[in-house]
Amino acid sequence: MKFKQITIIGVGLIGGSIGFAAKRKGLVSRIIGVTAHKNTLRKAMKRKAIDAGTLEVKESVSGSDMVVLATPVNRVLSTLKAITPYLKEGCIVTDVASVKEAIVRDSERILGKEAFFVGVHPMAGSEQRGIDKASGDLFKRSPCIVTKTKYTDKKALRLVLSFWKALGSKVYLLSPAEHDKRISNISHLPHVVASALSLSAKGKSMDFASTGFGDTTRIAASDPDLWISILTANRKNVVKDIEDYLDGLIDIRNSILQNKDRKLKNILIQAKKKRDRFSLR
Secondary structure: OOEEEEEEEOOOHHHHHHHHHHHHOOOEEEEEEEOOOHHHHHHHHHOOOOOEEEOOHHHHOOOOOEEEEOOOHHHHHHHHHHHHHHOOOOOEEEEOOOOOHHHHHHHHHHHOOOOEEEOEEEOOOOOOOOHHHOOOOOOOOOEEEEEOOOOOOHHHHHHHHHHHHHOOOEEEEEOHHHHHHHHHHHHHHHHHHHHHHHHHOOHHHHHHOOHHHHHHHHHHHOOHHHHHHHHHHOHHHHHHHHHHHHHHHHHHHHHHHOOOHHHHHHHHHHHHHHHHHHHOO
């Protein structure tokens, strides 16, 4: 598998890392990068994450075999609408957004039958952003969810699956709705919890905060605008997960209040077992 040309729209942490990894693995002959900032474009070309770059979205996709939309959730569809008239027939369009159901549904409708959309979510980000943090190893052994619907083109799906496997990811195939449900539970809810926990630090308590506070609130340092678009786009699942999480907190609180040490210990044991399973992956 080798693409002649790929366009990456949004050359930040994820988009830049895709460029690095695809070039290292020999998956593409030429990568065109698109960004709204000249400085980012200059850095991406200097670091050789891309072969050429432009600030103009429309002209960037001409002749590309695949287009990667590495934009924030709330810009995926508007960007897709802007480039659709300029896509060559049979082009594969994919994204890296962390919410999938609405994006995949509307993208399939926008593209029609001239090009093919395959929704993707690489689970390899961090609270840091920008091309300076991009790395060709970012996707190594990390989960990557590829979505499939009844309208997904089979050849396009095979190519996208092969592409992400070649980048080093552990690839999973889910429906867009299943993706949103699962990712809310293990990604979107933790961000909400980290933010609430960070806000719970009172007065001069922060003077004594150390690694425990830092580890549990790290992701609260992520870009607020980015997370507003994610949380609102997956509103139904996130709200349900928050409610379930609150039930768990209340259970712990009541166990402490009522001196139910055995019940409290069992809760903590089960939590430790689940966290230990994650550590051993």
